[in-house]
Amino acid sequence: MEISATEICREENGEMDPFNKFLQDNPEVDKVLRLLFTIIVVSIIVFIIFRVHRRLINKVHKLRKGKENLNTRMIENIFRFIVIFVAVQFVMMSSDLTRNFGQTLFQGTAVLAAIAGFAAQNTLSDILCGFMISTTKPFEIGDRIELVDNGVSGIVKDLTLRHVVLQSIDTQMYVIPNSKMNSQQIKNLSWHTDKRSVDFKFQVSYDADTDQARAVIRQAVMDSPISVPGKTGQDGNGEYADVYFLSFEEYSLVMGTTAYYLPGTPTEVFKTDINTRVKKALEANGIEIPYKYINVQMKTAAKG
Template identity: 30%
Template sequence: MENKILYWGIVAGIVLIAYIASLVARRLLNRIIKRKSENLREDPTKFVFLKNSTSFIIYSVALIIIFMITPALNDIGKGLFAGAGILAATIGFASQKAFSNILSGIFILIFKPFSVQDTIEIKSDMLKGVVEEITLRHTVIRDYENRRIIIPNSLISETTLVNSTIVEERIKKHIEFGISYDSDIDHAKAIIQDEICKHPLFVDSREEAEKNESSPQITMRVIALSDFSVDIRAYVWTNSNDDAFVLQCDVFESVKKRFDREGIEIPFPYRTLVFKNKPESNK
């Protein structure tokens, strides 16, 4: 009886030590993350990943020690080894996804397709947001509705990503407008250019030589002659994806008001109905 109490006391002590060690380690790493990422401006991804890996490693070591020093668990271990073939197959099948997520998390840390605070887009799921956290199992993304999307690392490794921050945040946004066939294309282009250029988030990307030659600040093209509209696309530079979204919304509103004032029609589908009178039958 005393031996059992001693064994379980040791087990409880190991669990308590593991808990305290994990708590202390995470707090220390939190301080390191804050200092490194803010003061030294280093990438915080590796520190966040290490913080989440620390608890896993500490508890794994504690579990191994418990198996080694507790006779009751040694007996269980012997029983498990008796059916090692079936057990290995079962565990391997059940934990395949878990290990896949862990390995994918390690590959994300090593090869860095994205980091914490990067803006990424997952094409397959039409998901776009900011990376908040990378753990052993999953990645947390904050979308533009302030929701947290939790995605297993294995799924992220198998899909196509668009990283808007990996080299530079500045992007070229395509903003499209449709005008009627009766409207003046040159006048419409002049309105669009004027409204975009005076927006505070617009970035003039011209080289010095282009500025000296008075080249247009914005490139615009007629990209299609659709069934009901002439489609014009403006290629607009901004400093970030967030700025591009705000600029696009503001420009849609200001251009629509200018179009209304200056007689540029934004078309909508027309239908022409023809009614034919049937000839009267001879009586």
Template identity: 25%
Template sequence: MREVLQSTDAVGDEVNGILPSSLPTVTELALALVVLLVGWFFSKLVVRLVGRTVARRIERPSVTRTVLRGVRVAVLFVTVLVVGAILGLSGGQIFLSVTVVSAVIAVVLAPLVSSFINGFFVLADRPYEIGDMIEVTDEGHRGFVEDITMRYTKIFTLQNTFIVISNSEIQQRDVINYSAEDERTRISVAFEITYESDLEAARRHAERSARGVDNVISGGPDIRIGSARYAAAPVCTVQEYADNGVLLELFFWIEHPYKQQIARSAVHTAVRERFLDNGIEFAYPHRHHVFDDTSGVGRLAVDSRGDPDSGDETRERPSTVGGADSDTTGTSDE
């Protein structure tokens, strides 16, 4: 029993050593508030002072912003320690407070932990950067990366809206980066021409039509993608001899990826106008019905009546058409 009392007294002495001996005075509270405000504004000032140096050394906007956020958090943490000392809190109390708050955050905000981890991989792997044009393929979101944090990625879409996607979610999706290395993008349009049209002339006019469209690269050195090289000028190729005509596909490069729809529409219009001027027809479904000796037998019934006042009637009996044994039988009833 005596040992239990002694251990209880020891715990009480430790707790008393952690807790403040007296409540803070009004002066101490006011001073702590002033220090907190000064620390808040000082953290902003530090970020401004070191911002250019950090940006010049790192040369990556996303990492630069993350580092500056860490600098500000560090300044604020030191400010909290100073405020705690003014209020008479010991180091053990501050450590205990931080531990309790961290435990609460870990329990309540556990789903955010994965976002922070994936945010680290986003910053390390560099799949996209601030200012890049990306597309989340499964959702159809396309726009420019506005900000990358440890928790989320903010996208400014081409529809003038903001989309915020957590890093844990965007890491599991297919993301297309249109401006990672080179903004030049290759797109294509497909169309069919009739078999009666001049195929080589159609390909030649299609390529010339694309060259005259704004934002389309009309020529120059070949564009290299990996180990392959592609002609910079528009190229029209035969894709298939389809049921209704010859399927052609026109490939061309544009300078800016965010003008894909505009460039594609302009090329469609230019090709149509040039084809009309040069007598090249677009194909559409045709159906030709041919009847000969091998077409089978079809039966036709015609019933025509004469003048009802005269009482004459003329009827055509069923007959066969399309074959060699076709005959027509007619009768007249009075």
């Protein structure tokens, strides 16, 4: 049995105050106020549920050492949708003003779903492909990927019910439908590893001592605070990659190495740091970095 606002608040002498008297004389206003009260209470409950759910998700991330998972992101989005849908349905069914509409909406869900499915095939396709991506996991949140078909590359920042969000090197955001991502050939540069790598090539002059150049380059990479060992040695300690003498070029000798860094470091920042350190190290050790130049000689025609 419903209890109206006019039955809750009474004065001690048993007579209603003017406000409650007004509500009793205007039942529609009473219903509107009770509906607003229900909306406020339900909104507070939904807010608390979202906060608790967010804390649980954060604890899961901490257990995973801070790495966010596609499954948790997808579950979070679905959970939010269900909570909001249930809250809206509850509010509609709680008042005479909206009960008929709520019943119609609830009973007509199947019909609405059929109509929506026909009118929004692309949307449903994106949602289903989002489930497939979160299940098969061709990439994770934080992975650096490249779409082979169109060359778009970046770090996976988010997976929603409809889209995958990529952040490119120049910090632009690409919002790509899940159906497009699911049909793309994807190159995952972070596949099953907690490190990323970049191949570097450095040119030195023919007069340079190659052993010294290799040692200087390797030490410069090791001195970088954002580079990490690429493998574990037999003694259990981390080891940095060797520097190799790769080739003879027309004007230079080419040295190459692979440097590793953690996923949280932007690639462009890592490249800048390594290139700057190697250049300064080569110059400090008197190793010339060759470059092409043109020597123009001007001749003056002889008079008479």
